[in-house]
Amino acid sequence: MLIVKKFGGSSVADKDRIMNVARRCIEEYKKGHEVVVVLSAMGDTTDDLIAKAKEINPTPPKREMDMLLVTGEQMSVALLSIALDALGVPAVALNAFQVAMHTTSVHGNARLKRIDTERIQHELDDKKIVVITGFQGMDKYDDFTTLGRGGSDTTAVALAAALHADLCEIYTDVDGVYTADPRVVPNARKLEEITYDEMLDMATLGAKVLHNRSVELAKKYDVQLVVRSSLNENEGTVVKEEVEVEKKLISGVAADKNAARISLIGVEDKPGIAFKVFNMLAKENINIDIILQSVGRDGTKDISFTVEKDCLDEAIQIIEKNKDKMTAQKVESERGVAKVSIVGAGMMTDPGVAAKMFEALYNEGINIKMISTSEIRITVLIDELDADRATRAVHNAFKLEE
Amino acid sequence: MLIVKKFGGSSVADKDRIMNVARRCIEEYKKGHEVVVVLSAMGDTTDDLIAKAKEINPTPPKREMDMLLVTGEQMSVALLSIALDALGVPAVALNAFQVAMHTTSVHGNARLKRIDTERIQHELDDKKIVVITGFQGMDKYDDFTTLGRGGSDTTAVALAAALHADLCEIYTDVDGVYTADPRVVPNARKLEEITYDEMLDMATLGAKVLHNRSVELAKKYDVQLVVRSSLNENEGTVVKEEVEVEKKLISGVAADKNAARISLIGVEDKPGIAFKVFNMLAKENINIDIILQSVGRDGTKDISFTVEKDCLDEAIQIIEKNKDKMTAQKVESERGVAKVSIVGAGMMTDPGVAAKMFEALYNEGINIKMISTSEIRITVLIDELDADRATRAVHNAFKLEE
Numbered sequence: 001m002l003i004v005k006k007f008g009g010s011s012v013a014d015k016d017r018i019m020n021v022a023r024r025c026i027e028e029y030k031k032g033h034e035v036v037v038v039l040s041a042m043g044d045t046t047d048d049l050i051a052k053a054k055e056i057n058p059t060p061p062k063r064e065m066d067m068l069l070v071t072g073e074q075m076s077v078a079l080l081s082i083a084l085d086a087l088g089v090p091a092v093a094l095n096a097f098q099v100a101m102h103t104t105s106v107h108g109n110a111r112l113k114r115i116d117t118e119r120i121q122h123e124l125d126d127k128k129i130v131v132i133t134g135f136q137g138m139d140k141y142d143d144f145t146t147l148g149r150g151g152s153d154t155t156a157v158a159l160a161a162a163l164h165a166d167l168c169e170i171y172t173d174v175d176g177v178y179t180a181d182p183r184v185v186p187n188a189r190k191l192e193e194i195t196y197d198e199m200l201d202m203a204t205l206g207a208k209v210l211h212n213r214s215v216e217l218a219k220k221y222d223v224q225l226v227v228r229s230s231l232n233e234n235e236g237t238v239v240k241e242e243v244e245v246e247k248k249l250i251s252g253v254a255a256d257k258n259a260a261r262i263s264l265i266g267v268e269d270k271p272g273i274a275f276k277v278f279n280m281l282a283k284e285n286i287n288i289d290i291i292l293q294s295v296g297r298d299g300t301k302d303i304s305f306t307v308e309k310d311c312l313d314e315a316i317q318i319i320e321k322n323k324d325k326m327t328a329q330k331v332e333s334e335r336g337v338a339k340v341s342i343v344g345a346g347m348m349t350d351p352g353v354a355a356k357m358f359e360a361l362y363n364e365g366i367n368i369k370m371i372s373t374s375e376i377r378i379t380v381l382i383d384e385l386d387a388d389r390a391t392r393a394v395h396n397a398f399k400l401e402e
Numbered sequence: 403m404l405i406v407k408k409f410g411g412s413s414v415a416d417k418d419r420i421m422n423v424a425r426r427c428i429e430e431y432k433k434g435h436e437v438v439v440v441l442s443a444m445g446d447t448t449d450d451l452i453a454k455a456k457e458i459n460p461t462p463p464k465r466e467m468d469m470l471l472v473t474g475e476q477m478s479v480a481l482l483s484i485a486l487d488a489l490g491v492p493a494v495a496l497n498a499f500q501v502a503m504h505t506t507s508v509h510g511n512a513r514l515k516r517i518d519t520e521r522i523q524h525e526l527d528d529k530k531i532v533v534i535t536g537f538q539g540m541d542k543y544d545d546f547t548t549l550g551r552g553g554s555d556t557t558a559v560a561l562a563a564a565l566h567a568d569l570c571e572i573y574t575d576v577d578g579v580y581t582a583d584p585r586v587v588p589n590a591r592k593l594e595e596i597t598y599d600e601m602l603d604m605a606t607l608g609a610k611v612l613h614n615r616s617v618e619l620a621k622k623y624d625v626q627l628v629v630r631s632s633l634n635e636n637e638g639t640v641v642k643e644e645v646e647v648e649k650k651l652i653s654g655v656a657a658d659k660n661a662a663r664i665s666l667i668g669v670e671d672k673p674g675i676a677f678k679v680f681n682m683l684a685k686e687n688i689n690i691d692i693i694l695q696s697v698g699r700d701g702t703k704d705i706s707f708t709v710e711k712d713c714l715d716e717a718i719q720i721i722e723k724n725k726d727k728m729t730a731q732k733v734e735s736e737r738g739v740a741k742v743s744i745v746g747a748g749m750m751t752d753p754g755v756a757a758k759m760f761e762a763l764y765n766e767g768i769n770i771k772m773i774s775t776s777e778i779r780i781t782v783l784i785d786e787l788d789a790d791r792a793t794r795a796v797h798n799a800f801k802l803e804e
Contacts, residue, residue: 015457049477055417056481057488064487067495068480071473075451078470079458085466086459093469097499098544119544142500142521 006156013043041072062107073133103137110145150211161221176237266329360397408558415445443474464509475535505539512547552613563623578639668731
């Protein structure tokens with residue numbers, strides 16, 4: 001069996017943790033499996049490097065920044081390889097150049113294009129554990145790139161796809177994917193299985209276990225993922241295409257407090273206005289999430305949408321500057337909001353799910369500001385202060401702890 | 403003009419020093435010169451990385467160790483490139499893979515074989531300052547290598563040769579090459595010029611300004627070297643093939659306290675014994691320096707030689723184990739010795755030089771234990787405690803301060 005194992009920065013933060021990771025890799029190796037390990041930079045290394053660069057230059061050139069940051073993962077892989085040798089197992093550390101991990105040239109946010117597997121295969125044939133830098137790649141100009149947030153997860157999944165691995169294990173500091181954040185809902189239950197689509201919605205909607213880019217990739221190449229803890233031997237959660245039939249309607253509740261609402265009031269009711277607004281914001285890299293457009297009234301309509309809290313001020317500035325083009329009579333905004341979502345492939349077939357969610361919120365006296373739905377997801381926008389209470393109420397209503 | 407500038411680890415140890423290096427590079431760039439910069443790892447980075455690895459594994463595999471260590475220079479070059487950008491000058495940082503700095507596969511002590519100049523030339527044509535990692539290379543298996551002690555100097559000289567640079571400046575924390583160590587001989591004089599051969603002898607004999615491998619390379623490819631300080635604007639010392647005719651007999655006095663003496667007493671006077679002894683030590687990587695063999699007496703002779711202090715115990719062990727093969731009646735050793743040498747291309751033509759040196763030592767009451775000479779060098783082995791006094795006496799005798 002060929003297994004790709006990915007460990008995050010906190011799992012390799014110091015000597016003892018590196019030895020722990022080495023031991024876990026050796027367990028599988030001794031069973032006769034082929035093992036490929038993907039690592040992030042140790043602990044706070046990446047943040048420290050960014051701080052060092054910004055002290056010298058508040059706006060460091062992105063190519064040079066990538067050149068700096070990739071040293072972090074290279075240190076991790078070299079040290080793990082040295083640790084594996086100390087435990088008597090041959091290992092080899094490889095960076096993005098040595099593997100040939102081809103990406104686009106967008107420094108700081110590159111996309112993987114192609115991974116050469118020849119060198120890795122050759123080292124596996126030599127009975128070595130192969131330790132590979134996550135998060136980084138090389139572009140067609142022979143320059144280092146980095147993959148942006150969640151990059152190491154993406155590297156691991158992409159490697160698993162390229163190597164036709166039997167399994168891709170993402171080790172993190174939680175046991176797996178839960179029906180809700182266990183810090184908010186004490187009786188949240190760990191899921192044994194979840195589908196790619198459900199996981200995608202959970203990731204996008206605030207469950208921080210896996211980055212959605214890596215889930216998309218796993219779905220595309222049908223890579224079987226397992227999310228599990230590097231701190232214990234618990235089984236974790238399997239992410240795959242189809243899960244068992246007797247499963248529940250709802251897989252989990254996700255809450256995202258990093259949201260703010262903007263409303264354009266009294267926009268002219270003619271085609272193209274919404275396009276103009278969102279195009280303007282997209283150009284400045286401001287991501288729009290839930291969008292709601294009211295039916296027209298007196299020839300005008302209202303457009304509401306959410307953005308990340310950090311982007312609110314910038315978004316408002318852009319809109320105020322272009323208020324005339326947008327024909328908006330008034331711009332309103334609200335910072336203290338949160339999204340609470342239920343996710344589940346089963347809800348497609350059950351019209352009562354939305355009603356049950358709204359009822360649970362009504363019983364708690366929680367006011368819903370906006371609603372957005374997809375086939376496998378219902379999201380409500382509520383007051384940020386109500387978020388934890390809403391999560392618990394919905395979790396209880398669907399008996400997810402059972 | 404194309405200039406290669408090399409800065410050591412202490413010159414880039416922190417933010418302020420990196421900015422200082424950036425400013426010095428920009429001075430030449432603004433004059434219209436093409437500038438290639440070679441850097442070592444910042445301050446104690448390399449030692450810190452070695453310590454980290456040894457904590458995990460006391461005998462880390464050398465390939466993985468090189469993989470770890472090369473991150474040090476990559477950080478330096480990225481940060482300098484970021485600093486140059488902050489000062490408004492376009493720059494690009496390149497590592498050994500990006501340049502294609504081909505070496506042998508001896509990890510930890512590789513030799514440069516070939517440097518591709520295409521990428522560097524292309525970046526220079528783009529009006530960029532090109533910042534390149536010193537000390538490191540890549541081998542034919544696409545693995546990182548390191549060049550061993552003085553490696554960054556070697557990188558700089560090799561790059562200057564490959565690029566046909568007009569000048570290779572080695573920046574260090576001293577002003578240049580002195581007639582003797584200024585800490586020992588307060589009136590030691592900075593040399594304006596010195597030949598490659600003299601510099602080689604000075605380097606080998608204890609003057610720590612330049613590593614001899616880099617001087618050998620400079621001589622081979624006729625690269626004009628300048629040794630100067632990164633802390634001031636002083637002119638430095640030019641190292642080249644021929645220096646002005648009216649030069650002094652003697653260029654300088656070098657002292658090396660890192661020496662120990664071993665003597666094999668009463669060795670059989672037959673061919674091949676000396677070969678056996680030195681071959682045995684060479685196999686264990688113990689470098690032999692001065693060798694002295696006495697004339698035979700009663701069918702036996704004495705063989706004396708010096709080794710580095712650190713190697714004395716190991717050398718004695720090897721010899722004791724093989725005493726019979728060596729036919730030695732007795733093995734003697736002495737740890738507290740030093741080599742003091744005078745170096746100068748002029749001495750070839752003047753038979754009085756040796757006599758003058760010995761007279762100076764006699765006047766100081768310093769006993770000479772061994773003598774070794776070459777065409778441009780005279781070395782004496784004396785008591786370690788006499789080394790500084792001997793250096794001053796010889797310096798004065800030849801009036802090197804003038």
